[in-house]
Amino acid sequence: MKIFTRVNLIGGFCVFAISLIVYWLCMEPTVSFWDCGEFIAASFKMEVGHQPGAPLFLMIGRLFSILAGNNNANVAYWTNFVSVVSSAATIMFLFWSINAIALKIVAKKDETLNITQVLTIIATGTIGALAYTFSDTFWFSAVEAEVYAISTLCTAIVFWAILKWEQQLNDKWLLFIAFIVGISIGMHLLSLLSIPAITLVYYFRKTDKTSLFGVIKAFLIGCLLLGVVQFGVIQYVVLFAAKSDLMFVNNLNFGFGIGAIVFLLVMFSAIAYGIYFSFKKNKYNLNLGLLSLVFVLFGFSSYFMIIIRANAKPNINLSNPDSPLSLFGYLSREQYEDKPLAYGQFYTSKPIDAKETGTTYRKGDKKYEEIGKTYKSIYDNNTFFPRTYSDRPDHVRFYQSWMGLTEGETPSFWQNVGFFNTYQVGFMYWRYFFWNFVGRQNDVQGHGNIQDGNWLSGVKPLDAMRLGNQDKLPESITKNEGYNLFYGLPLILGILGIVHLYRKNKKDALIVATLFFCTGIAIILYINQDPLQVRERDYAYVGSFYAFAIFIGLGVLAVKDLLGKIASNKLSLAIATSVCLLVGPVLMAVKGWDDHDRSGKTTALEMAKNYLNSCEPNAILFVNADNDTYPLWYVQEVEGYRTDVRVVNLQFLSSESYLDQMKRQQDKSAPLPIKMTNNQYKDGTRDYFRYVDYGLKDSVELSDLLAVLTSD
Numbered sequence: 206m207k208i209f210t211r212v213n214l215i216g217g218f219c220v221f222a223i224s225l226i227v228y229w230l231c232m233e234p235t236v237s238f239w240d241c242g243e244f245i246a247a248s249f250k251m252e253v254g255h256q257p258g259a260p261l262f263l264m265i266g267r268l269f270s271i272l273a274g275n276n277n278a279n280v281a282y283w284t285n286f287v288s289v290v291s292s293a294a295t296i297m298f299l300f301w302s303i304n305a306i307a308l309k310i311v312a313k314k315d316e317t318l319n320i321t322q323v324l325t326i327i328a329t330g331t332i333g334a335l336a337y338t339f340s341d342t343f344w345f346s347a348v349e350a351e352v353y354a355i356s357t358l359c360t361a362i363v364f365w366a367i368l369k370w371e372q373q374l375n376d377k378w379l380l381f382i383a384f385i386v387g388i389s390i391g392m393h394l395l396s397l398l399s400i401p402a403i404t405l406v407y408y409f410r411k412t413d414k415t416s417l418f419g420v421i422k423a424f425l426i427g428c429l430l431l432g433v434v435q436f437g438v439i440q441y442v443v444l445f446a447a448k449s450d451l452m453f454v455n456n457l458n459f460g461f462g463i464g465a466i467v468f469l470l471v472m473f474s475a476i477a478y479g480i481y482f483s484f485k486k487n488k489y490n491l492n493l494g495l496l497s498l499v500f501v502l503f504g505f506s507s508y509f510m511i512i513i514r515a516n517a518k519p520n521i522n523l524s525n526p527d528s529p530l531s532l533f534g535y536l537s538r539e540q541y542e543d544k545p546l547a548y549g550q551f552y553t554s555k556p557i558d559a560k561e562t563g564t565t566y567r568k569g570d571k572k573y574e575e576i577g578k579t580y581k582s583i584y585d586n587n588t589f590f591p592r593t594y595s596d597r598p599d600h601v602r603f604y605q606s607w608m609g610l611t612e613g614e615t616p617s618f619w620q621n622v623g624f625f626n627t628y629q630v631g632f633m634y635w636r637y638f639f640w641n642f643v644g645r646q647n648d649v650q651g652h653g654n655i656q657d658g659n660w661l662s663g664v665k666p667l668d669a670m671r672l673g674n675q676d677k678l679p680e681s682i683t684k685n686e687g688y689n690l691f692y693g694l695p696l697i698l699g700i701l702g703i704v705h706l707y708r709k710n711k712k713d714a715l716i717v718a719t720l721f722f723c724t725g726i727a728i729i730l731y732i733n734q735d736p737l738q739v740r741e742r743d744y745a746y747v748g749s750f751y752a753f754a755i756f757i758g759l760g761v762l763a764v765k766d767l768l769g770k771i772a773s774n775k776l777s778l779a780i781a782t783s784v785c786l787l788v789g790p791v792l793m794a795v796k797g798w799d800d801h802d803r804s805g806k807t808t809a810l811e812m813a814k815n816y817l818n819s820c821e822p823n824a825i826l827f828v829n830a831d832n833d834t835y836p837l838w839y840v841q842e843v844e845g846y847r848t849d850v851r852v853v854n855l856q857f858l859s860s861e862s863y864l865d866q867m868k869r870q871q872d873k874s875a876p877l878p879i880k881m882t883n884n885q886y887k888d889g890t891r892d893y894f895r896y897v898d899y900g901l902k903d904s905v906e907l908s909d910l911l912a913v914l915t916s917d
Contacts, residue, residue, distance in 0.1 A: 209323045213304055216327050217297045224338045224347075225293035227794075232289050232348040233803040235281045235810045239740065241350045242809065242835030243521070245284045246842035248350075249277075251514050252521035256538045259352050261391030261507040262287075266350065280843045281350065281810075288354035292347035295354070298361035299751065300334040303758040305368040306717070310709045310762060321774055325765060328782040333702075333758020335790035336695055340641045340750055342743045344801045353744045356393035359385055360748050363399050364720065367406045374410070376493055383497035387504020390439060395748055397434055398727065401427030402720040409712045424719065438501055440537055442472070443508075447529040455572050465529040511535065520871050521838060525862030528568045543581075544733045549591035550584035552601050553615040558583040567861070567888050576889030588618055592625040595735040603736040607653065628653075628736065629729050636660050637743035638725075641750050642695040642757075646672075648687030648800055650741055656682070658741065663690030686800035694788035699753050702760035709762075717755050724748025739830075761785045809836040817847035823875065825851045841872070848872035861888045885915050 236242045240255070247254040248266030266284045273279035307329040311322050318326075337343055346353040363382045370378035382403065389396040404427030405420070412419060446465040453464030476495055483492035515527040526535035559580040566573040593604050593616050605612065607628055608620050616624070632653065639660030651658025655672045662668055665675045682688060707714040725746050734742070761781055768777035813836035820826055828834050834854050840846040851874040857863040864886055867877040884890065894914060 208320075209308075209318050209326065212323055212327060213301065213330075216304075216330060217300050220300045220331060220334045220338070221293050221297040223335070224296040225289065227338060228289040228292050228344075228347045229286070231344070231798075231802045231804055232282075232285050233806055234285075235278075235807055236813070236836055236839040237285075237349045237803070237806070238809050238832045238836070239351075240831065240835060241285075242813075242837075242839035243831075244350050244352070245281050246835075246838045247521055248284055249280050249843045250519060250521075251510070252519040252842070253511055253515050253523055253526065254521065255523050256540055257394075257536050258508065258511050258526075259392050260510040261388055262352050262355060262393075264507065264510065265355070277844050281839065284350045285348065288347055288349060288351060291355040291358045292343065295343075295358045295361045295751075296334045296338050298358070298365040299337055299754060300330040302361070302365045302368055303333040303755050304330040305365070305372070306706070306710075306713050306755065307759060307762060309713065310706070310759075321778060325762070325778055328778065328785075329758045329761045331758075332761050332782070332785050332789050333754050333756075335786075336698075336757045336793060337751060337754035339790055339793035339797055340754065341645060341689070341797060341801075342637065342641055342750055343747050344797060346744055346747060348801070348803055351744070352393040353395070353747055356389065356395050357747050357751060359389035359392065359396035360399050360724070360751065363389075363396065363403065367403045371406055371410050379493065380496055380500055383500035384504050386434060387501035388507065390434075390501075390505050391507035394435065394439075395724065395728075395745065397431055398723045398748060399720060400431045400434070401723050402716050403427065404430065405712075405716045405719055409716070415712070420715065434501060438498075438505055440533070442502070442505075443529065443533045443536055445472075447533045450529040451566065451573050461528055461568065508532070508536070518866075518869070520842060520866070522862065522866060523857075524860070525865075528573075530566050530573060531568065534565075544735075545591045545594050546731070546733055548587060548589055550582075550587055550594050551591065551615050551621070552593050552596045552604055553613065554584035554586040554596075556582040557585045565888070574889075577892075586615065588621060590618075590622065590625070592621050592629060592733065594733070597735075600736055603652075607736070629734055630726065633734055633738075633742060634725060634729050634746060637741070637746055638750065638753070639696070640743065642691065642699060642753065643693045644690040644796075645687055647682055647685040649685070652737060661688075661690060663692045667693075689796040689800070691792055691796060694792060695757060698760035698764075698785060698789055699756040700760075701763035702756035702758065705763035705766070706756065706759050717752055721749050721752035724752060757789060810840065813837045813840045814846060817841075817850050820847070820850045823849050823851075823873075825853060825877065827853050827855055829855050845872075849874055851875070851877060853877070861886060881915055891915075 236245055243254050244259070244262070244266065246252065248263040249270050251263065251267060254263070266287055269283045269287050270280045272283045272286075304326050307326045311326055312318050343354075343357065346357075363385050366378050366382050366385070370376070370382075386397060386400070401424055404423050408419060408423035409415060446468045449468035450462060450464035453459040453467065454461055457464075476499060479495045480492060480499075483489075483495060511526055512528070512532050515522055515525055515531075524531065524535050524540065526532040559582055561578050562581050563579045565576040565579055567576050568574075593608075595601075595604075604610065604616070604624070605614070608616055608624055610616060610620070636659065639662075644661045644663055646659040646661040647657065649657040659672060661672070661675075668675050703714065703718075706717070725748070728745055728749075732745075764785055765777050765781035768780055772780065809832075816826065816828075816833075816837060817840065826837070828837065834852065837852045841848050841850075841852065848871070851867070851871065853867060854863075858867075861883070864879065864881075865883065868879050870876055891914070
């Protein structure tokens with residue numbers, strides 16, 4: 206076992222080095238599109254990005270940006286490198302996790318391993334880890350400054366840690382997991398979805414006689430723990446702190462923040478007493494639970510950075526979460542639309558009433574000022590499990606086209622479920638899954654047509670069933686860099702791994718399947734995605750693809766066992782390793798390299814600079830949406846390029862805090878000439894205008910119209 210431990214450790218470092226080199230070679234050298242520009246700029250100056258924030262990721266990015274020295278043009282390079290290192294570390298922990306599972310199949314407990322067994326396990330981990338290294342979605346996230354690489358690292362660490370706990374039965378590993386869960390909140394919430402799988406590992410290790418009821422109970426407890434962290438810690442701790450602050454400020458005349466501090470002191474005092482009490486009374490599980498809560502809260506404390514920096518009023522300060530109340534709104538994503546989950550409306554439903562759901566406040570000079578009430582619409586026609594709910598005109602047309610409905614026709618319950626199966630799961634999950642392990646048509650975003658963004662195996666009869674004859678495809682498809690045909694071979698290897706693991710160790714098969722489900726289909730159930738997304742969303746399911754890579758690795762054992770019936774143990778291992786390496790990682794690497802090598806791409810940077818160069822000195826540049834905005838933020842905030850131009854995002858102009866920002870000096874850019882005072886546009890004031898017919902028959906001056914709209 207000592208030999209295996211040493212080889213396993215070295216093997217992990219080797220796959221780390223391989224993946225690090227691959228990702229470093231393919232890394233984008235500067236800013237890229239979507240959120241990357243915002244993250245790089247916000248990390249460089251410790252600013253406040255979009256809800257719900259990623260403060261720890263920003264702090265880590267800031268640390269790496271120091272490597273740029275005095276050349277700010279290299280800040281993006283080193284911030285991108287955070288994802289490179291995080292992704293390589295993810296591959297290392299995946300290697301060790303696969304080997305921990307394979308060890309239980311290859312050898313009996315405490316058995317001394319021979320060299321063939323050691324090499325079998327190492328081959329299993331290597332092929333599974335490298336398959337994930339070259340998987341489409343993870344490879345893409347690994348070479349840019351996004352949160353998904355480091356979030357997947359947290360998932361990999363906690364899954365590896367629970368397997369270490371399973372081996373050693375040392376509860377220090379559980380506290381370590383709690384800490385990683387806590388710090389992962391400051392990067393992205395996707396890593397929390399591993400909690401149900403962790404509880405199953407705990408249940409199987411602690412229970413001698415398992416049962417279906419016990420498995421279901423353990424899974425539900427895991428879902429409950431997930432809810433405790435996601436809602437109890439992330440939202441309700443902040444909510445109670447905010448309510449306490451509201452009482453102290455408005456009723457007791459204290460300053461802002463005092464009430465929140467008092468609440469936190471009381472909460473931590475209660476937890477400290479609970480830990481002391483549980484220790485003195487020898488209540489081990491209570492003590493372990495409270496200590497775990499402390500570690501989660503300690504990790505979650507990175508969010509103090511958000512409220513501290515919001516009060517500094519940086520140039521990027523989205524939503525301005527400068528008080529406990531506004532921080533709660535920031536964490537609960539109040540700017541985003543609420544979507545029905547278990548029960549709600551169809552897209553044809555009409556609102557007939559509104560239900561009051563709460564009161565909103567804004568931070569005044571000395572008090573919290575009530576803005577108004579929040580309401581939830583009540584509809585005339587509702588259904589269980591609503592999946593076709595959006596009444597946006599383009600969404601309505603898409604629903605009708607996808608389900609074959611006429612204008613004004615309400616879908617039945619089963620048509621609604623059918624949309625969930627075919628679009629939300631089929632098109633928005635399985636399509637991405639097959640991209641990674643079967644093949645991909647091209648890198649053009651698709652919305653259901655046969656020529657853009659589909660999965661494509663390369664097995665022509667199979668592809669023709671969905672997409673038509675594939676014999677005479679134009680070069681616009683076959684020469685596209687995203688035209689990657691894997692012939693379904695990695696998928697087949699993964700299926701062999703599933704079957705083999707189920708036959709050899711049903712408990713571990715269920716654990717990995719739970720991780721696969723919770724980081725894949727469960728997300729689909731929860732987010733209830735509307736159609737016509739602005740970009741492909743495969744990055745949200747990297748955890749699910751991570752779990753399938755475990756199955757791919759274990760597929761090596763299945764192939765070896767099949768070959769073992771006709772060949773010697775050593776020969777079957779050599780052939781299985783060679784074949785699986787070729788049909789998995791090697792095939793995926795060869796096909797995917799050209800479209801994942803972003804080492805020469807500078808489009809976002811050049812576009813941003815050209816936008817600014819097209820402007821006169823001290824101009825005002827109105828932009829819209831992410832890709833028009835975030836690269837501009839990067840070049841101004843990080844590289845200090847054309848800071849005389851004021852960039853104004855039209856989508857944010859309805860926000861009080863953003864208008865306040867626009868009225869302040871920013872670097873060389875003068876305040877916008879906005880004549881309205883804060884009292885005229887603050888939240889709760891002029892949120893809407895009533896229609897009044899003045900009987901005007903001619904045009905009017907815009908200034909006169911604004912004077913009427915802003916008059917009291």
